[in-house]
Amino acid sequence: MIITISNQKGGVGKTTIAVQIAARAGERGLKTLVVDLDGQGSASYAVTGDVKAHRAAGQTVMDLWDANKPIPAAETRYENVWLCRASDKLDEVDRDTLTAAITALTRLKTVAYDVVLIDTPPAVGPRQVAPQIVADVLVSPLEPDMLSTHGLSSLARMLAAVVKMNPDVRRHALINRFRKVALEQQKIVEGLRGALKDTLLPQELTEREFVRHARARYRPVWLEAPREPAALAWRAMCDQVLGPVSGTGIAPVVPEDGATNMKMAEQEEVA
Template sequence: MSEPFVSRETDDPPIAQEAATAVRVLGFDPFPRPARPRIVTVANQKGGVGKTTTAVNVAAAMAMRGLRVTVVDLDPQGNASTALGIDHHASIPSVYDVLIEGRPLAEVARNVPDVPGLTCVPATIDLAGAEIELVSLVARESRLKRALAEAALPADYVFIDCPPSLGLLTVNALVAAEEVLIPIQCEYYALEGLGQLLRNIELVRAHLNPALRVSTVILTMYDGRTKLAAQVADDVRRYFKDLVLDTVIPRNVRISEAPSFGQTVMTYDPGSAGALCYLSAAREIAERAARAEGAPNDQSFSGTASASDRPW
């Protein structure tokens, strides 16, 4: 009698692969905890580059790996608040009350559903007028910095999500932080305006916050099918060198869908390629921070390179 046929196929079917990926994302493999809280401003004056998406997903990934994380939504559109499932209609206490009214930041912070260890300071539409109202206030550039210092949040990381502009809200974020994370979209127009962002960072360093530095650059919306994406990535890596994360965030429909359900991709579809990439990016950031604390000189970039060296 002949032997029964037994498949020798070793590749898992797609559903099994996604399930295995989800286990890796949701499983508990703690990230290294920094020796002190690290305040990171996520900034890029160009809209649509994945700034908010990066802030909320990296924050969620870190919280899911045992770190305590706070996201400060400084964009009047409130997209970070939406993605984290935090109510932010006009009557909700928000970062506006912190900046303009001097309300304690700890009173405004809200726990993020389904992600223990993650909190959000929401933004409401009131923040749209804050740029004008801040002009007449004392110490207008450092009100967020003072609020964070007085709150003494029990956070390992604070991510500040900025609006796509270089106004007083973004200046407050740059003054409050020691690190800048710049998401750069792998598209033709991605590098436009980046020089102005770096010049503004240098101005803040020179006059308001000498500790500020660009610590991380992350490539987003990468499409490996195009030569353009690879060219942009090469240009960015050539200029920013080791500050660019090894992990690249691909174009992924699950990343785009998640905010409409009030979630990050980390909880919406933990088996997706987008979730796995943001988990990897968050791990890189945490591990680089841990290594930097043990090194005599932290890797950083001040934006002082000559204009001729820039790819934009």
């Protein structure tokens, strides 16, 4: 199952949410791969603690664009979670076509993982669109603050466009960084529920210090603050996004075989 976290707005919590869903999947015993498509490497850093994870040459997510190379997978600080790390040269793939990005990411459909989480950069381009096209599930975090009418209409447009390109995708919008004390934000959230209806996940993730602490300590939010209902909402959100997916229990966590990818690419060409 491929889960893409995407919203062109920066700082809404894409990476934090991607890491927490990965942590929950791992906790549930699901073999999980985090794919970091942001050249800043925030997800790579968040799961390894290595600030330079995206600076290394070779064995990065860019290998997906070369069907002859296996898909790299590095260990992380989270149980059952592996990382296909970012590269600070990722903007080079933006010069390639959207089709090339789709072909690259389609390889993730056949990897030996139960769950693949794609974290995307906050900019429109192949690295935002292709992950939406290959996704089984799309999660778009939003901050009540950004939801001026403009923010909401661009999100609604994006969600409508995705379903045209990928009709079977399960789409979720998700409120994050909500400050319940702010009356203005409460009104925005009410408006959002009316506009987005069932697409909007029921959990409202609030702006809380324990979220940053969890990230700094490489652990799930609900273990960082186990007595806080607001922290438990994170776990409920992760479970709702993951759904009833269960692990195969037999899938070996090995990088995909380059030869298999070649065959797939050839088959696609024939088709």
